[in-house]
Amino acid sequence: MRHLLRDDDLSPEEQAAVLRLALEVKAEPHARQPLAGPRTVAVLFDKSSTRTRVSFSVGIADLGGSALILDSAGTQVGRGEPIPDTARVLGRMVSAIVWRTHAQSGLEQMAEHSGVPVVNALSEEAHPCQLLADWLTLLEHFGSLAGLTVAYVGDGANNMAHSYLLGGATAGMHVRVGAPEGFAPWDSIVADAERIAATTGGSVAVLTDPVETVRGADVVITDTWISMGHEQEREQRLTTFQPYSVTSDLVAHAHADAVVLHCLPAYRGLEIAADVIDGPRSLVWDEAENRLHAQKALLVWLLERSGATTSPLGT
Ligand code: CP
Ligand code: NVA
Numbered sequence: 001m002r003h004l005l006r007d008d009d010l011s012p013e014e015q016a017a018v019l020r021l022a023l024e025v026k027a028e029p030h031a032r033q034p035l036a037g038p039r040t041v042a043v044l045f046d047k048s049s050t051r052t053r054v055s056f057s058v059g060i061a062d063l064g065g066s067a068l069i070l071d072s073a074g075t076q077v078g079r080g081e082p083i084p085d086t087a088r089v090l091g092r093m094v095s096a097i098v099w100r101t102h103a104q105s106g107l108e109q110m111a112e113h114s115g116v117p118v119v120n121a122l123s124e125e126a127h128p129c130q131l132l133a134d135w136l137t138l139l140e141h142f143g144s145l146a147g148l149t150v151a152y153v154g155d156g157a158n159n160m161a162h163s164y165l166l167g168g169a170t171a172g173m174h175v176r177v178g179a180p181e182g183f184a185p186w187d188s189i190v191a192d193a194e195r196i197a198a199t200t201g202g203s204v205a206v207l208t209d210p211v212e213t214v215r216g217a218d219v220v221i222t223d224t225w226i227s228m229g230h231e232q233e234r235e236q237r238l239t240t241f242q243p244y245s246v247t248s249d250l251v252a253h254a255h256a257d258a259v260v261l262h263c264l265p266a267y268r269g270l271e272i273a274a275d276v277i278d279g280p281r282s283l284v285w286d287e288a289e290n291r292l293h294a295q296k297a298l299l300v301w302l303l304e305r306s307g308a309t310t311s312p313l314g315t
Helices: 012-027 051-062 083-091 104-114 128-142 159-170 187-200 210-214 231-244 284-306
Strands: 040-045 066-071 096-100 118-120 149-153 174-178 203-207 219-222 259-262
Touching: 012 128, 012 159, 012 187, 012 284, 040 051, 051 066, 051 284, 083 096, 083 104, 096 104, 096 284, 104 118, 118 128, 118 284, 128 159, 128 259, 128 284, 149 159, 149 210, 159 174, 159 187, 159 203, 174 210, 187 203, 259 284
Parallel strands: 040 066, 040 096, 096 118, 149 174, 149 219, 174 203, 219 259
Antiparallel strands: none
16 A cells, blocks of 8 residues: 655655656646446545645546545534544545645555555645656756756745655756755755755755755746745744745846746745746746646555556556
8 A cells, every 4th residue: 555645655666656657648638547346445634735636536526536626614623523543434435535734644644544545635744745747847947857957945844845855856856945044954855865965865954944955957936935834924024034035036046047946825926026936947837737647646645555556448
């Protein structure tokens, strides 16, 4: 049984295979039907979502299946039912579980007890589905990933920064995170990314100077300064992160052909300037669309390895 709880649940070869599959699935959206029946995938949300909700819903239907979209506030999970009990019940009825939640430990319990593949649709620690979509976007743009220099500036202690570190090291990329003091990525994530990078030819750097972070980079990335769950820190964060705003002046320090990513939702005038996200270097709309294709590929890949597929067409 395979799961995607963190980006480094996929080896370098496996990440590359999922991305190749994503290109195939994008070219032929209905060729693979591993959920024909239809079989059901539960998609649970403890937090808000637009892209994740829609892309899983559409993607599961494209794969022949039925998406059961649940806001956990309306389930017994929201009233404190133990996660292992919920996992056992869901696993008897659905073919996979996708969950947007707070703690990584909840996802680990769900994976341990459900008996079906579990996908992290965003936690405090990582956002590996977004990472796959981002790398698919870069693969389409640059033709390959290994050796690219990716510069992320802003909140280094959030899920996206962690996913870029882990997923970038896995792909053999050079990942730089530029964040203010107190907002560096978690030490354990940096250590894991360094260990992976040592095997792939990639590298990891944690910096504080935004200009140094983006200098010569092929890709400049940012994310909201106020991730879900941190709303009460808004005023302090707006002040602390202001020097890390991705403006055209900052992007001018990157490679002349650099592109810009943002997982969305974006807050123009804060973490990114309107003329950057809406400008010619921005790939954000391809990036958002690629959530659909990358996640379909991921589900195909996980279902094939869980022994849970009906005879899929086109395989
Ligand atoms: N990027 C992302 O995960 O978007 P949503 O929060 O809208 O799902
Ligand atoms: N870091 C953001 C990502 C949103 C898709 C958050 O956790 O809110």
